[in-house]
Amino acid sequence: MTNEIFAPVRIGRLDLPHRLAMAPMTRSRATADGGLVTGLTAEYYEQRAAAALIVAEGTQPGVRGQGYIQTPGIHTAEQVDAWRQVTGRVHAAGGRIFLQLLHTGRVGHPYLYPDGGLPEAPSAVASGEALYTADQGLLPHPVPRELTADDIAGVVRDFAAGARNAIDAGFDGVELHGANGYLVHQFLADGANRRTDAYGGPVANRIRFAVELVRAVADAVGADRTALRISPGNTFNGITESDTAELYPALVAALAPYPLAYLHVVEPTPAQRPVVERLRAAWQGPLMLNSMHHSGGDPVEDARQLLAAGTADVVSLGARWLANPDLVARVRAGGPYNEADEATYYGGDHRGYTDYPALAPLAPAAG
């Protein structure tokens, strides 16, 4: 009997041995000073090297890209060096790893930037959300400063440089974060983007920034080492889209000239399935799907069904990988699974990070 989960698949330059990727997850365990990942982070990813592909956590390609405390960067030589221990250990363990490049846009705060300036976004429209800090509690995101056309070109250059740095640090490729209400999504969504220039207004203008970013990064490191994550209809971080069903098919059509490693689609609710299926039909390359809803069921079973139905080529799982470093062995064994502890998602030490237990080794007869 064919098990779709365990069928190999090629994405870009990589042969994946199965179909369960590790979704990008911010863990806020980089150094507060300098945004450097540590040996603990290398251990965390090494433990999960059996993933079809690890998509490492959202990482800022510039100072203004940071939206949370203790997230790592990929814009200084020290940051690139620090990431080398992660990619080295994942590769030595036989794994494959992309880095997610994330600019959070208006989901930011002067608290995070050395110059104490405002966050930057397509328009001066606040997110309505707040920054968590350890010493000052929750700080509401301020109204951001509107990026000029020159600023936008600078952000695009930062992403291209961040992608080159990621390759230099040993990553197999980069995923551009266009989902979940951050900068790219802010350009796409008409609630956050009120611009009247070439980057705002009609759909053709609102997709411009995302397409320019993809083009610049693909030129820098190769389309086959570039991916894009999108989340049609996701209202996270105060996003509103009046035209989801028109917006995302237009974006995906505009990406046709770029044979990306994969397109990563987040499905926030079952209501977005028709849009996801339209994107699946329109996109020629590999599609990775992430479901944010599991209706009380088992995410691994959801993945099996999505693969069997042909809705996706690869499924990414977040919490399941976070809590089960040996997820592949557990899937083969039919479970059981550790449940993720939300209290240790962000910040802190090894607890809830590198101390999730593996299954006891299987008896040879069960293998």
Ligand SMILES: Cc1cc2nc3c(=O)[nH]c(=O)nc-3n(C[C@H](O)[C@H](O)[C@H](O)COP(=O)(O)O)c2cc1C
């Ligand atoms: C602790 C945590 C951190 C996350 N950080 C990111 C991130 O940095 N970038 C991103 O695109 N999504 C992020 N997500 C969303 C996940 O990638 C994924 O879409 C979500 O967890 C749903 O999948 P799941 O039900 O399998 O966990 C995060 C999720 C969790 C639980």
